[in-house]
Amino acid sequence: MSDLFDTGPRLGRTPLAAALRPETLDDIIGQPKLVKPGSILRRRIAANALGSLILYGPPGIGKTTIARAVGNMLGKEFRPLHATRDGVKELRKIADEARIRPLLIFVDEVHRFSATQADDLLSICEEGTADFVGATTGNPYHALPPALVSRSTILKLEPLSIEEMEKVVQRGVDHLAAQGIKVSLRPEQRRLIAGRSGGDARRALTTLESLAVGHDGAVTISDEMIAEAYEAAAINHDRSGDQHYDVVSAFVKSMRGSDPDATLYWLARLIHGGEDPRYIARRIMIHASEDVGLADNTALQTAVAAAQAVEKIGYPECQLILAHAALHVARAPKSGSVTRGIGAALGHVTSAPPAAVPLYLRDAHYKGAESLGHVGYKFPHDDPRGWVEQEYAPGVAQGAFYQSDARDAATFEKRADAFWEALTGHPQPRRRF
Structure with missing residues (x-):
């Protein structure tokens, strides 16, 4: 998958997103933690010690752009690879070239690399043959080989805020004006485009370009034009990422x-x-x-x-x-007693020796059970209260697992606590806050 301002097919003109590709980190809109003075990325560039870097985040937020800007600032040739198009042969060829001239190898969708590709990439990283930047939309701790993750600095990019997106849209408007296309866009329309783009700068610029294209000299954007541009456009939602x-x-x-x-x-x-x-x-x-x-x-x-x-x-x-x-x-009122209770019980079962089932609780529905000592069970329904006091789990004290979350509301749990406290004379253990 391409990234922010990635160059599209050339049909005699440069797409707006590609034309506005920033050249340095100073030109980047958004990602303030990443590009601020003194950030780890700035320090590595200043020391000419980039090493291996993984840029992680959703589409359209600047992964390719940042990688290109880093290459410019390091004065290194930018060599892009795509995991689904370029194989081991291309990777090794670039590695050989990197031994004679400074290169920055960029791999888009690095999570799609095969095991063989990842092994070759690892050898390049370990030898320091070239600086490497990988881009992925998947969580690198889940999607990438652990060996590659351990050898790389992981930087997470966030979707642009609506204010940052407005700046992107305005930068596009200014660029079009410099090209002789004056776009009249009301502030609320600019914000609408920014908001509907879901933090994806490339999407915002593509929408702006589609609104402006085909007009001579000047164009006034109407609400109907924006509605048409977004007709049936789904919100970005990657169901697997x-x-x-x-x-x-x-x-x-x-x-x-x-x-x-x-x-x-x-x-x-x-x-x-x-x-x-x-x-x-x-x-x-x-x-x-x-x-x-x-x-x-x-x-x-x-x-x-x-x-x-x-x-x-x-x-x-x-x-x-x-x-x-x-x-x-x-x-509904909330209670976490079920979750805590079964969690505590499972923890006890997996860590403590199993308790023997008391004889009076063992199965007695067969001939000979009494001779085995399976007697003494007190049947609660024979008591007018519907309850008798007897031990059901040896070594498990009341409140060891279940602790009520009853609060002031008249919930089932609150009513149950009151009922059993009155019946048994024992206070119900409650979670301490």
């Missing part, structure tokens, strides 16, 4: 945080991006128990019903069902 997991994470954390508006926003992002509704429903089911749990048992019922419904009803109607279930989880 980091963005997928980041948006899902924001969605479930908004439900956990009891923010219905944020829950609907991130749900809408997932729906608009074409996320599988069955996947969304599964996430809602999980968090109905993980975050609501005993505070409202009906949340899980709603989530399960939603999962069953989306199996029968596809988009667009199932968006209502998903919103219903997600809002139930978001609006």
Whole structure:
């Protein structure tokens, strides 16, 4: 995949994104931590000791641009490779060339390198034959060989803010004016283009260029022209990459945080991006128990019903069902006692010797069980209270695993605590905050 301001096919003219490619880090819009004075990237350039660098982030935010700017600042020839087009032969050829002249090798989509390509790249990095910059949209700690990660400096790039995107759009407007095309764009229209581009500068400039192209001398951008440019344009959403997991994470954390508006926003992002509704429903089911749990048992019922419904009803109607279930989880009182309890119990089971099942709790539904000593079980339903005091798990004290998260609200957990405390005379262990 190409990156910000990457040169497209030449048809007698230079695309606007390519024409505005920054030459140095000083010209970069955005990535302030990366390009600020004293940053690790600046220090490495100043020391002429770039080494191996991995630039990681979504499309259109400047990975290729930064790599080219670094090459310019180091005074080294920029040699781009693409993991899906250039094989071991090209990599070795460039490595041989690097031994006689200073080169900066740039590999786009480095996560697509084969094992053989990665091995050759590693040898170049270890020998210091050339400086290397790799670009990837995938998390390098997941997508790249650990040996390459350990030999590289990892720098994460963030999507541009809307204010930074407005600067990109204005830079495009100024460049077009210098070329004799005066674009009249109202501030709110500039902000709309900036916002609809989702932090992707190349996308913003491509949209601006499509609005301006074909006009002689001057063009006044109308709202209808912008609507046409964005007709059926989906929000960037990579269903297999980091963005997928980041948006899902924001969605479930908004439900956990009891923010219905944020829950609907991130749900809408997932729906608009074409996320599988069955996947969304599964996430809602999980968090109905993980975050609501005993505070409202009906949340899980709603989530399960939603999962069953989306199996029968596809988009667009199932968006209502998903919103219903997600809002139930978001609006319900919260309890983490289920998650903590099973986690603590599993931790104990995997680390401590197994406890023997008491004789009176062992199976007694067969002839001869009594002769084996499987007697003494007290049947709770024979007691008018529906409860008798007896030990069920030797060595497991009350509150060892389950600790109530009951708060002031009249939740199921709160009512259950009051019921059992009154019945047994024992206080219910609660989580200490």
